[in-house]
Amino acid sequence: MSDEKGKDIKIGFKYVGGKACPPIFKDEGNYYMSIFAPEDIPMPPGQTAVVKSGVAIDIPEGMEAVVHQSPELIQRRMGLMNSGITIEKGIHEVILIIASQNQLIQTINKGEEIARLAFIKLLSADTKPILEMA
Numbered sequence: 001m002s003d004e005k006g007k008d009i010k011i012g013f014k015y016v017g018g019k020a021c022p023p024i025f026k027d028e029g030n031y032y033m034s035i036f037a038p039e040d041i042p043m044p045p046g047q048t049a050v051v052k053s054g055v056a057i058d059i060p061e062g063m064e065a066v067v068h069q070s071p072e073l074i075q076r077r078m079g080l081m082n083s084g085i086t087i088e089k090g091i092h093e094v095i096l097i098i099a100s101q102n103q104l105i106q107t108i109n110k111g112e113e114i115a116r117l118a119f120i121k122l123l124s125a126d127t128k129p130i131l132e133m134a
Contacts, residue, residue: 017054
């Protein structure tokens, strides 16, 4: 992954669970890092599951990761309850909450994409009081 000046940004990860699948950027130039199911996860109708990915991501200083839904889960009428949350700098395990909205019992298979992470560069700013709103 490169920033706007072409410099490499290193996104480190480590395994924190024995069953984890490595996160990857699926295609060259892809901005999303895919997170995969570490094992088969049964999903009864209307139920939720807390899924520990087994992977901890090292978010560099000045960046954050935003969790996005996996298109594969959306197609199967399953939703990521913690989609849109941000992960701040430091090393954090990716833990997801998945809910089934389907009327059938389904299984999320080991190695299936369950989320995507987008990495965003943060900017610092100063605040100042204003007298009128534009």
